[in-house]
Amino acid sequence: MRRTLLEAALSVLQHDGAAALTVRNITDRAGCSTTGIYTHFGGKHGLVEAIFLDGFESFDESLTPHYHSGDLAEAGRAYRRWALANPTHYLVMFGRAVPDFEPSERAAQRAAVSFQFLVDAVADATTVPGDIDPPAAAYHLYATVHGYVMLELVGMGPADTGSLDELYENGLTRALRHRAEVGLELP
Amino acid sequence: MRRTLLEAALSVLQHDGAAALTVRNITDRAGCSTTGIYTHFGGKHGLVEAIFLDGFESFDESLTPHYHSGDLAEAGRAYRRWALANPTHYLVMFGRAVPDFEPSERAAQRAAVSFQFLVDAVADATTVPGDIDPPAAAYHLYATVHGYVMLELVGMGPADTGSLDELYENGLTRALRHRAEVGLELP
DNA sequence: CGACCATCTGTAACTAAGTTATGTCTATAA
């Protein structure tokens, strides 16, 4: 039942957006009464947290293969692909799309784990150890990519949306180009 | 009365967050009945749109002086200062913090005007015309700065929050460093 | 000057959403 509710919630989120993520919408789709959310998640807050955590699981599944192959550029492309494929989910995780929801300490740590994967990947890609600070370089990459994606998701990209692919590729390349200054080797 | 309501809404937003931005909270603080929001703004949606527009006005007031003096780095610092001073306001404008709110065409154009100011500033700072594409360079700067600020606002910055100043400065400098490749002169 | 109309404003009610109290049922353990 817990699994059914979570899947129903994700379905509502994907099809109708964060505003439609109501207790009754979810339980109607799951085929149970509103109580289910309280017995299994302790309330709507707990369910949103489950969505948050699930998002980072799915996220990592998309990115870690590219981390392991050392292809940070492709990881950056996969980041955007995931966000565009799950826009409302992304906004719940990063955009405070559900009012009153603040991730718990545990949820924040789960998000930090995803970031740590990136830090490790950057460290692995560093050819001259000591020349760069992997956390700082990773954070710059993370922030840049997140900024591009976030603007695109909320419709604040350029008027000519057709150019977004090219802009993103340009921004990603630029954010990855640490080598000349700080020793990060591009694949 | 319209002014009073808008100021009350901004006050609620600033002090109690986007989740507390309810019709009754606002009208109570403004000292009128709930109807006021409907006569003056057509509903909560219209009021949020007014908040959105007001945000970009205030935003521009903080940034354009630095644009005019040609100091893009200082403009970037002012960007973050504004966001940190008005975190909930920023999230309403850029983070979909109010569910169901999507800026109207007019509001989106107002946001585009703010971006155009940046494009112009980048164009002004370009010493070798033709070497860079001001919209693309401006968008990269915008996206990067936005990414840093957004992560910080939702609490997804580094565990050591004390390092955020330094990280931001580093990211800003990096995003501004177009010169070697594309001819944008740093002040 | 007075009647009229548009606009503003408050009261109260309606619908929907998050939550909780209460009771039933089932399954497991003593």
Add this chain to the structure above:
DNA sequence: TTATAGACATAACTTAGTTACAGATGGTCG
């Protein structure tokens, strides 16, 4: 076999966005 804990439904409560309706206000035209 009985008792208890957990899952589940029903129904109600509180709060939020919205609207219907009525009174009040203020400017305009005959």
